[in-house]
Amino acid sequence: MNRKWLTAIILLILLTANCLPITKDQTASAETGDMQISASSVNLRTGPGLSYSVSGSLSKGDKVTVTGQEGDWYKVQAGEMTGWVASWLTSAASGKSESKKAVSSVDHLNVRSQPELSASVLAQMSAGDQAKIISETGDWVEVEFRDTRGFVSKQYITITETSAKNPTPAATDVSSFEIAVSALNVRQKADLSSDVIAKVHQGEVFTVVSLKGNWVQIHLADGETGWVYAFYGHLSDKSAKTAATTATETVTVLTDGTNLRAEPSTASGVVSRANAGDHLEVIEQRGDWYKVSLPDGRNGFIATWVVTAGEATTLQKTLKKKEANRKAGTLSGVTIVLDPGHGGHDGGTVGARGTNEKDLTLKTAESLSHYLRSAGADVVMTRQSDVYVDLRKRVANGHLVAADAFISIHYDGVVDNSVHGFTTYYMHSYQQELGEFVNAGLAGKLSLKGRGVRHGNYLVLRENQQPAVLVELGYLSNYNEERIVATSQFRDQAALGLYTGIVNYFDAQLEQ
Structure with a gap:
């Protein structure tokens, strides 16, 4: 009898062991790492995408362990919770970015005093410029660039490991400075209160003597030196003679x-x-x-x-680009131009509560660009900061990259402050289908009144050879609607609605 009981116990142990998960093998195949949540509140989802249901939430500063990755989404373990979070809402844990550098992928990338688009510009990076990374904060990276410490938008940089063979360029690597504005004062000292000793003009290139914060000391034609504000020009490692002859040949x-x-x-x-x-x-x-x-x-x-x-x-490369083998629900191989309306001296509509349209359009476009990039799209912005861009140049940017879609983002305003709602406009027949999908996507996400898809004779539509739409995301002239659209929650929902409409539009192309 005792032998039978012993045999039964042994069999029970063997069966139990077979049912246990083999944790070691599973984690060995996963890409692991420690991250922290950088946004104020982040949804934990059941799968790697915005279409998956929310299974929990995390707060800023929460530590998570990355156990896998699919595209721009991390599979994470947070305490007893497991799920997926968007990579752009996380940052490296303390100490992980000390050996990394930020390489600018665009010209005139603004280095700002704070991690927000409304912050003042301290300096500008040209394409290929490198900066030491200090920390990462959500969609922003704190960097040290030529003795200036500030923040750059993460979507316009490439983060790579620093090596001894390719160090971050120091101020001594700068050789010349090209003037980017029509006229610029040269001062005796690196101070706005200092005396003006000369004027320089757009396109002129000068040899750099030294850098001091946001100021550049340059050699003038008469052999003297003076100081100019760095924001109003472009620093280069080329000699002044070389830069002058190659600036715009x-x-x-x-x-x-x-x-x-x-x-x-x-x-x-x-x-x-x-x-x-x-x-x-x-x-x-x-x-x-x-x-x-x-x-x-x-x-x-x-x-x-x-x-x-x-x-x-x-231009030649993009016109010859081949269509990617795209799957439904993704945007791989798709080039989308986002056009944040207005900018610079063109502020657009000013709301009843003082909201500037140009600020809302840029922030909305920034949010939308994250969604589109997470789906695999190549996103081109007609402006990345508070600058004026001519309407024809905006359209030309779309033609240059052979855009598959052009989305111009605006907020409306009229004399009658009772008018409210969002509207989608198109001009040519080949733009109407995109307009209908985009409008439907917005209708599914916004609580505002939908004013439908309408024919609009706007230059960015009229002159556009690509499928293009112009969306008016509510009326700033309506006091209550201005209060709603000025919130980050609304902009995120608007961006998600635009994203949904764009994805559905391109999915429909696969079915044709």
Whole structure:
């Protein structure tokens, strides 16, 4: 009898052991690492995407262990909870970014005093510039760039490991400074209250003597030196002579039938026309116009917003791009241009409560860009900061990258403050389908009144050769609606609605 009981106990132990999970093997195949939540509140989802249900929530500063990754989503363990979080809502745990650097992927990337778009600009990074990473905060990275400490948007940089062979460039690597504004004061000292000793002009390039915070000391033509504010130009590691001769040697025309005029004005007579891909030699720049040499020996003027500087290698590549093997629910291989309306001296509508349209459009576009990139899209922004961009140049940006969709984001305003709701506009028949999908996506996410899909004669639609829509996401002239649309919660919902409509539009293309 005792032998039977012993045999039964042994069998029970063996069966129990077979049922236990083999934790060691499972974790060995997972990509592990410690992260922390960087946003104020983050949803924990049942799968790697916004379409999956929410299974819990995490707060800023919460530590999580990454056990896997799929695209821009992390599978994490947080205490007893397991789920998926968006990677852009996390940051490295303390000490993990000490050996990393940020490499700017765009020109004129703003380094700001605080991690927000409304913060003042301390410096600007050119494409390829490197900066030491101090910390990561949500969508922002704190960096040290040429003795200036500030924040850059994470979506415009590449984060890589620092190595001894490729260190972060120091101030001594800077050789020249090109003036980017029409006229700039040169001061005796690195101080706005210091005496003005000279004026320099757009396109001029000077040898750099030294850097001091946000100021650059330059050599003037008469052998003297003076100080200029770094924000109003571009630093380079090229010599002043090299930078001056290569700054804008040629420009490449972006669209067929582009006008070349006798004077730098759209009111001037047309002396010739150029086609996409034509290269023109630049003689000088006057404001927003290039004076160029024509093939027949004459000179003419061409607007800066219808050309790109240098060889059009990007244009040639994008026009030849191949369609990716895309799956439903993703945007791999899709190029989308986001156009935050207004900017710079063009503030757009000012709300009854003082809200500026140009600020809301940029913040909404930033939110939407994160959703689109998480789905695999290549996103191009017509502006990344509070700057003015000509409407034709916005359209030209879409043509340059052969955009699959162009989304212009606005907030409305009229004299009648009782008018409210969101509206989606299109111009050409090939834009209507995108408009209908985008409008439906917004209707599913916003509580505002839907005003439907309408025909709108806007330049960014009229001149656009791509599927393009212009969305008005509510009326700032309506006191109650302004209060709603000015919140981050609304902008996130609007971005999610636009994202849903865009994904559904491209999914429908797969079914055709």
